[in-house]
Amino acid sequence: MELLPASMNQHDVFRLVGGCFLALRDGTSVQLPENVPPAVLEASGLAAMYGALCARFGLNADSECIAAGMMLRATNEKRWSGLQQILGSLREVGINPVVFKGGALVARWPGLLATRPMDDFDLLVPQAQLRSLRRFLIGDGFREDNEHTPISHWLSKGALVWRGEGIAHQNLDIHSRVTESPACRSLTRSMLDTDQSAEGVRVPDIEDSICMIALHVVRSGMARPLKEYIDLLWYIHGMDDAQWRSTVACAKRHSLDPALYIVLRQAIHCSAMPDLDPQLALVLRDRLDKLESRLSRWRRAGIDRLAPADRPLSPNLRFKHPLLRRSVVMFVGISSPWRVTAAFFSYGLSRLADRVIPQLRRSS
Numbered sequence: 001m002e003l004l005p006a007s008m009n010q011h012d013v014f015r016l017v018g019g020c021f022l023a024l025r026d027g028t029s030v031q032l033p034e035n036v037p038p039a040v041l042e043a044s045g046l047a048a049m050y051g052a053l054c055a056r057f058g059l060n061a062d063s064e065c066i067a068a069g070m071m072l073r074a075t076n077e078k079r080w081s082g083l084q085q086i087l088g089s090l091r092e093v094g095i096n097p098v099v100f101k102g103g104a105l106v107a108r109w110p111g112l113l114a115t116r117p118m119d120d121f122d123l124l125v126p127q128a129q130l131r132s133l134r135r136f137l138i139g140d141g142f143r144e145d146n147e148h149t150p151i152s153h154w155l156s157k158g159a160l161v162w163r164g165e166g167i168a169h170q171n172l173d174i175h176s177r178v179t180e181s182p183a184c185r186s187l188t189r190s191m192l193d194t195d196q197s198a199e200g201v202r203v204p205d206i207e208d209s210i211c212m213i214a215l216h217v218v219r220s221g222m223a224r225p226l227k228e229y230i231d232l233l234w235y236i237h238g239m240d241d242a243q244w245r246s247t248v249a250c251a252k253r254h255s256l257d258p259a260l261y262i263v264l265r266q267a268i269h270c271s272a273m274p275d276l277d278p279q280l281a282l283v284l285r286d287r288l289d290k291l292e293s294r295l296s297r298w299r300r301a302g303i304d305r306l307a308p309a310d311r312p313l314s315p316n317l318r319f320k321h322p323l324l325r326r327s328v329v330m331f332v333g334i335s336s337p338w339r340v341t342a343a344f345f346s347y348g349l350s351r352l353a354d355r356v357i358p359q360l361r362r363s364s
Contacts, residue, residue: 010313012037012225013044018271019228020049024115029057031183031276041065041323043313043341045117048072052115057260073114080106080113082170087201089140095133097123097174098191098202101216105231106210107198112234116220117227120160120171122318125178134174137161146355167211178212179219180350184298184345185335187211189253206243207250210235214251215261218333221325222262222307222316229312231269236264245289255336258299261291261305262333269309302332323348 019032032053051069054061084105090097099107103121103350106113125133138144142161156173177188191204191212203354204212211230217224223281236244251260265288265313267272274281292300306319306329330340 004240010030010043010310012040012129013313014270014272015276016040016044016050017226017229018048018273018276020053020115021103021233021271022276023053023057023110024230024234029053029059032057032059034060036061036065038062046227049227049230053217055146055237056114068345072117072169074119076106076113076116079118079170080168082168083172086137086140086170086172086198090133090319091138093132093136095125095136096135096202097127098204099192100124100178100204100212102231104198105234107203109234109288113160116231117225120173121172122173122175124175124178124188126192130174132174134159134161136171137172137174141171160364170334179215180343180346182328182346183209183336183339184215184256185352187215187256190250190254194225203356206235207247207305210247211251211254211256211260214256214263214333215254217263217266217331218256218259218307219325220330221319222311222333224312226312229270231265232263232267233273236284240344248291255334258295258303259293261288261295262303264291265309266307266312270312299332299335307333322351356358 016036022031023029027092035055036050041050044050047065048068049072051061051065051067052072053059053069055066055069071136082101087097091249099121100120102116102118103123106116107116114228118349123133134144138161140163142163144159144161158173158177160170160173161167161169164170178184178191187208191208194202194204194208196203196205203209203293210232213228213235236247239247248257248260251257264284266290268284293334295303306316308314322361327344328339330343331337
């Protein structure tokens, strides 16, 4: 994500984020702005979602934006149907992946399929099934990049495969773990052990889904597409205190309570929620304050340095390199230092294997 132009008021972007969320939640366009400037749409990454919502409510918007919204719905429905066919075929050969991240969201709430941008679908299987899953998909017409070695597949989280063009393009991110081992190993196990399903596919429970968003933020260096903050707000806006306590306990169990604090603070700020829905903002702020009280002074200082509330729109380019994102940044967001250290070396070894092994093969 690029830095915002100096001439742009980033609060316009935040109001668009919050307006899109409230339009989805309430089914009305009261807080949805009309005629949003192209620069704001581009900075937010929400042009297609906004276009789909404007078409739904009959609001004025750029014709290209409306077209993008219509294309989003058609594309998502085509790809979701294709994914369900793939999963059905996989079940016939004894592989039943867990669909997570955006795929889990639209499985639980199919109505979001018309508005939630889907770059790919993420599938999680046990490590022992990863090779069989890759072989099945390649045999079914998928392509895979050849830059990863078997050692890299074993050490890192998985592989990316794709097939088709245009609206029929299918992009699958297949995982055997949610991030490099052993960081968040418990989250991987918990998601694989899920007994929940929606729309005929296995999905993680809501607490683990929220933890996955939090992990995604810290793993990426604190800069994420703003649609993921809408995802977070969607999950938690209707939670009672008991379910929120369960979510916090889940995050602590996975060593992700600092990451949950980071993502909730960013979501409140980047959705302009205090302006758009003060009552919800008060509830979220109370939960945020209680999360903050659980953090040590040094961790709060590190979060303020690396993950200020507006970080998604102002990425710190010094921490963009993967080696830094998987070390310095993850130390702040994950409360188990030894697991982050081990994950850092796991990532480094997998990248080293990707470089060295092909060269050795060519030289021999």
